[in-house]
Amino acid sequence: MNKVKTLEFKDGSLIFLDQRKIPSQVSFFKCKGYRDVEYAIKDMVVRGAPAIGVAGAYGMVLAAREYNHLPKEEFIKAIMKSADVLGNARPTAVNLMWAISRMKKVINENINHSNDKIYDALLKEAKTIEDEDIQTNRSMAKYGNTIVPNGATILTHCNAGALATVDYGTALGVIREAHYSGKNIKVYADETRPRLQGAKLTCWELIQEGISTTLIPDTVSAV
Structure with missing residues (x-):
């Protein structure tokens, strides 16, 4: 069955199959912060609109993790700034802005909750976006x-x-x-x-x- 998986969120990091190296080498690019994700999108470590959309969602999760220590107001501002940075990494990728919009909506829906709760909600939404992409592709394949x-x-x-x-x-x-x-x-x-x-x-x-x-x-x- 399918042997290719483009990305994985694991142990607080986002790991990409580095597409710049294929086919001569199979290697992975580890993102510990949202700026790493921005770079990965810009430099085509990851490419393809659906994959970039999921990458952007997890990029916001990493931003929430990075800024979790800040007071609530600063925390929200920092995540929203990260959304702009990630969105500008590939403005032509429609899925990227779509995914970021979904993540922003989650922030607004949880604005009165703690930083930890907002992080958890963002992680859950990113995982949902990832799972939806897989299910959509598999349904399309069957049809x-x-x-x-x-x-x-x-x-x-x-x-x-x-x-x-x-x-x-x-x-x-x-x-x-x-x-x-x-x-x-x-x-x-x-x-x-x-x-x-x-x-x-x-x-x-x-x-x-x-x-x-x-x-x-x-x-x-x-x-």
């Missing part, structure tokens, strides 16, 4: 698989897999599901210039799953 014929040949562009989400993927999730159901599919993956997400990420993901994959230049996609 998508119903229209994939046996022996299908599928062309991909860029990376819409587990690496772009938390787990499983969107378009590649459908491909995974078809593979798991024994449909004997074959994939042609565009290299996806200029950053080569198809060559570096999509091919790597599919090979991890044992899915027949051929890398092709973008210029021969229509051949």
Whole structure:
């Protein structure tokens, strides 16, 4: 089954599979504070709108942890500032602003509670956003698989897999599901210039799953 998980919140830190190093190296990038998450988003340690959204949510959790010692008013201001910093890390990622808005709503709903309670509420919401992403992808994969014929040949562009989400993927999730159901599919993956997400990420993901994959230049996609 799926061997790729993009991020994990563990022991008070957010750990990313470092996508800058794939496919030559599998390594991890550990974020202990929200500024680390900001850097990870900006430098494409993590990429893909769904994954970035979840990263932003956990970034606010780390901010709440970092500023927990402050008096309530300063604590709230500091977290709200962190939300702006994280949002500006990738303004074009719609999921990032969506997730941050959800986290801000949680703060406002718990404004009269203690710093610890606010932290707990933020952590719970971030986990909910993460779980929703996984469930959405898996549901999409099941629906998508119903229209994939046996022996299908599928062309991909860029990376819409587990690496772009938390787990499983969107378009590649459908491909995974078809593979798991024994449909004997074959994939042609565009290299996806200029950053080569198809060559570096999509091919790597599919090979991890044992899915027949051929890398092709973008210029021969229509051949």
